[in-house]
Amino acid sequence: MEGLDLLGASDALSNQYITFRIKNIDSQTLKYKLGTGTAGALAPAGLLFVNAGPQAALDVAAPFIRSAMKDYGIDADVTVSKVAPAGGPRAISEFWPGLLVGGVIGGSGLLIVKMIARLFARR
Numbered sequence: 001m002e003g004l005d006l007l008g009a010s011d012a013l014s015n016q017y018i019t020f021r022i023k024n025i026d027s028q029t030l031k032y033k034l035g036t037g038t039a040g041a042l043a044p045a046g047l048l049f050v051n052a053g054p055q056a057a058l059d060v061a062a063p064f065i066r067s068a069m070k071d072y073g074i075d076a077d078v079t080v081s082k083v084a085p086a087g088g089p090r091a092i093s094e095f096w097p098g099l100l101v102g103g104v105i106g107g108s109g110l111l112i113v114k115m116i117a118r119l120f121a122r123r
Contacts, residue, residue: 025050030047031044055080058080063078
């Protein structure tokens with residue numbers, strides 16, 4: 001983490017929440033990547049356990065994940081939840097403010113053109 005420390009990222013990252021959502025696990029690819037050893041042989045059974053009780057599996061894995069992160073010098077809280085963390089207030093749609101500003105600019109332009117046309121029509 002020396003490179004990140006030079007940039008000051010270690011302090012900046014301390015306030016961030018990073019959420020990973022697992023959408024799909026390809027059991028054959030996982031087994032291949034883990035190899036032909038014990039981990040590769042246990043992968044299908046482990047996935048059956050995860051599919052049977054995903055919350056329980058994550059509760060069991062969370063301390064191991066936190067411990068592995070500590071080995072790399074990262075102190076983090078591991079939170080498991082079915083819902084994404086609240087991201088604050090909902091962002092305002094850009095359509096309605098854009099329509100309002102565009103309408104004001106378009107109306108102002110039309111008014112200026114009409115006034116110039118009226119000015120030249122009197123002469």
